[in-house]
Every structure is written in structure tokens, then in C-alpha cells.
Amino acid sequence: MVTGSPSPVAMFAALADDTRWAVLETLAQGDGAAGRTASSLAEALPVTRQAVAKHLAVLEAAGLVESWTAGRERRYRALGAELTALGRRLERIGDAWEARLGRLADIAERLEG
Amino acid sequence: MVTGSPSPVAMFAALADDTRWAVLETLAQGDGAAGRTASSLAEALPVTRQAVAKHLAVLEAAGLVESWTAGRERRYRALGAELTALGRRLERIGDAWEARLGRLADIAERLEG
DNA sequence: CGGACGTGCAATGAATTGGTTGCACATCAA
């Protein structure tokens, strides 16, 4: 069953932890296409394999990571496109807030005048 | 004392809560320049004034909200520009991950060919 | 087959979080 795209809030929660960022960045550094296992990641990080596995589960639930089975091991890769999409979303919201504040209007006026 | 710009992780933590988003959006809806008080926000939300005050403190520590004193009350306003900057940061990281994966190279090649 | 390796699940524990109530202090207005 394909779970609908996760809520932004769930994504932010997934990104609100230093260890999780370390997992993500370690994951993104390697050869993405091949993927990496939780055990392999744990060797490069200061936490246990089980902790990494939990973080990967959170990240996958948030839609920021993808996983597949390869024999007796499970491989993961980072989904940069999802991060990019989330970033764009934030940008638009922030711009809307500033626009409402009337600042953009002032700037436009200044540019015209 | 001006605290250095808060860490992105702290910002994500601040954005990882539904009530906090409700606070932020209610704050951004009104006349931003005038600001709104915690009490005023609490009237429009299903939590107590103290809960709203705590959320505002978290948001301010994360650099997403600004506050100032006006007589006997404290007024807050949302800082959309900070949100926009955070969004851009996310975009760039996501793009870098995808680039490392070699997909952008493939796409470029396809566009050239 | 049988051992080694990789994974997943459950239980546990310390720390953090989101929310509440209660109270004390400051400020504006009648």
C-alpha cells in the first residue's frame, strides 16, 4: 500500500535531529544508486546499528529516504528531490508572509519610482 | 546580546509541531506590522495563553518570530524572510544530493543530445 | 548441514516536549 505523501510537519520532525542529519548526509555522500545498509552507516556513525535503523525508518516514513531489499540486506538511499520540494514550499510560505506585511509592495513601489 | 543565527535543526524542531504552525499562520494572517499578543492568539486557538507563550518562545529562539514590548503587553510578528532563507538552504542541499547521484548529469546529457 | 552475518522486534530507561493550573508582578484606566 502506497501511503500518501507525508505531511510537511512529519518531514520537519524527521529533520529536527542532529543524528538523523548525520545519517542523511552519510547516506548522500556515497554512491547513491547502490545504496547503503544500516550496518554500514552505523560503522561510520557514533551510534548503534539499531539506532540507525530507527532513524532510517523515520526518514522513510517522512518520504526522505527510499529502501529496497537486496538478498539478506536492506539498502537505503536519500531522496534529494523531496528535500528540494519541501524547500520550495517553505520559500513560498515565507514569501507570502512578507508580501502580506506589505514590504514587497513597498519594494516594488521603490523600484518603479 | 545578539544570539548568533539559530541552527537549521532548531528551526526544523520549531516547525515540527502542528500547534506551532497554527500559531505562526494566525500570526502571519493579521496586520504583521502591528504584531499580535499571546493572549490575542490564544483566543483564536484551542490552547491556553501560556501554551501559546511557550510556542512563541520556541519560535523566537529559532529566529522565526520577533517580539517587542508595547506598554504592558508583548507583541509578536512572523519573520517570513527567515523561513524563505531556510527553504532555499533545503533546496540547495536536495539538489546537491541529486547531483551526486548523477541524475542531473544524465538529464543534461539528454538535453544536449 | 551449520556457522557467520545482517536484519527486525521487544523491553527498558533517561531526557525532552506539549500542555495544564496557580500565583506574583507590572501597567493602564476610572
Added chain:
DNA sequence: TTGATGTGCAACCAATTCATTGCACGTCCG
């Protein structure tokens, strides 16, 4: 001055989170 209003701080509680250890199950290889 006195009362009403708005804040801020502290104590407390339930729920969640991050990380650990221990164990059972599946899969590859000699």
C-alpha cells in the same frame, strides 16, 4: 488608589523520543 488586564515564572503531568541491550529469524557460503 483600586480594580481589571496582560505577562512571566514555576510546578506538575502525560506522552513521546532517542538510544541502549537482548534475542529470534532469515540468508549466504564453506
